[in-house]
Amino acid sequence: MTITAQMVKDLREATGAGMMxxxxxxxxxxxxxxxxxxxxxxxxxxxxxxxxxxxxAEGLIGVAVSNGK
Structure with a gap:
């Protein structure tokens, strides 16, 4: 079966997967x-x-506290 651009577009919209x-x-x-x-x-x-x-193994986490917020 021939895969058309419309079929690819429809499936991409439905799944969010990459084109390839x-x-x-x-x-x-x-x-x-x-x-x-x-x-x-x-x-x-x-x-x-x-x-x-x-x-x-690497990363950074930050925490900020503001008065009353």
């Missing part, structure tokens, strides 16, 4: 929008799981 991820999802699912949404969810969960194992 959306295009790959549509290609992998032969243009099936519902299956592409599921594919993107699966891919997103895999990305989140990879990042969850990282240690945040």
């Amino acid at each position: 991820d959306v295009k790959k999802a549509l290609t992998e699912t032969n243009g099936d929008m519902d299956a592409a949404v599921d594919w993107l969810r699966t891919k997103g969960l895999a990305k989140a799981a990879k990042k969850a194992d990282r240690v945040a």
